[in-house]
Amino acid sequence: MEERRDLYEVLGVGKAATADEIRKAYRQAALKHHPDRNADDPAAAERFKEATEAFQVLSDEQKRGVYDQFGFAGLQGGGGGFPAGVDLGDIFGNFQDLFSEFFGGAPSRGRGRQGPRPGPDLRGVERLSLRDAVIGCKRDLSLRFPAPCDxxxxxxxxxxxxxxxxxxxxxxxQISNARGFVxxxxxxxxxxxxxxxxxxxxxxxxxxxxxxxxxxxxxxFPAGIDDGQVLRVPGQGAPGPDKDSPAGDVLVQVQVEPDARFERHGPDLATRVKVSLTDAILGVKVDIPILDAKEDTVSLDIPPGTQPGHVILMRGKGAPRLDGKGRGQRGSMHVMIEVGIPAPAELSTRARELVDELHAELGKKAAE
Ligand SMILES: [Zn+2]
Ligand SMILES: [Zn+2]
Known part of the structure; x- marks a missing residue:
């Protein structure tokens, strides 16, 4: 992998530099390395580009947060980062702040409020299996952050x-110079x-x-958390700048891994179950997989004469709702019934005879 210089180092600023300091440092670097002013130095263009890239990340609070935590990997989609080609601004713009849902409507500590300035928020991404997201889970997270040097x-x-x-x-x-009247x-x-x-x-x-x-x-992570949602953990972020200032918050974006057995639409889950032709005709009891802390399957009665494609609703067997009406209640499991029609090669001679007989019998009945 290509070795890249630390973005703070490129601009010659510390990790705690303010937006203003970053802007100043970039302006200086841009003036110094601008290709127009360095026609005889081919390396200047490279340094100009490097400084511009550093500024693009560090001047954007959200991109800077990702870089602080994950380095270049976070910006480019490497381990623990974001998919390549996705604009980070879009991802963060879509963040849903669930703070009020999980912590009883406590107000977010606004930056403009009086009192000591809190420490910076730390951001993380955690991948959860669909089962862990639906039943809830605890995870140890390790977060890196810049702090005053010991x-x-x-x-x-x-x-x-x-x-x-x-x-x-x-x-x-700053240095001021008078040129004419200016x-x-x-x-x-x-x-x-x-x-x-x-x-x-x-x-x-x-x-x-x-x-x-x-x-x-x-x-x-509360039971029922969904892909793309962000969990805010108050007061667990980086320590504040002063002795009496509170720590920032931790914001964890949840990525839920797909589970081949299920489709999820908020609190509702859908799955498919295949029964044999005769089971569809006669009715059968089957075990349906569910996502539950206590049981992995639940028994479902498929009534005689069930048509292929029919959907049976199992209320309360979906994921818990985190918001809106019926918060805490579970959605439904939608079970779509598929019917396996045996291929000719799968039929024994006897089975074939019986199907012929059944055919004749059903045809006779229809003619009556
Ligand atoms: Zn030091
Ligand atoms: Zn000076």
């Missing part, structure tokens, strides 16, 4: 040393717009002030 407490300067105010811009991060403001080239310079970078985080940490949580 070595330097987030300052980026080596222990014992300190970041100092940038002498060129005196800490503002003032031009540009990011300070000495500190790259940060306003401070680190003479001796921390060796743990190479001066970024950030370190990747790992958090393990147990997530309970």
């Amino acid at each position: 070595g330097c407490k987030g300052s980026g300067a080596a222990p014992g040393s300190q970041a100092s105010q940038c002498p060129s811009c005196r800490g503002s991060g 003032m031009f403001t540009a990011p300070c080239p000495n500190c790259r717009g940060e306003g401070r310079v680190i003479k001796t970078p921390c060796t743990t985080c190479r001066g970024s002030g950030q370190q990747e940490k790992n958090k393990k949580i147990v997530v309970s």
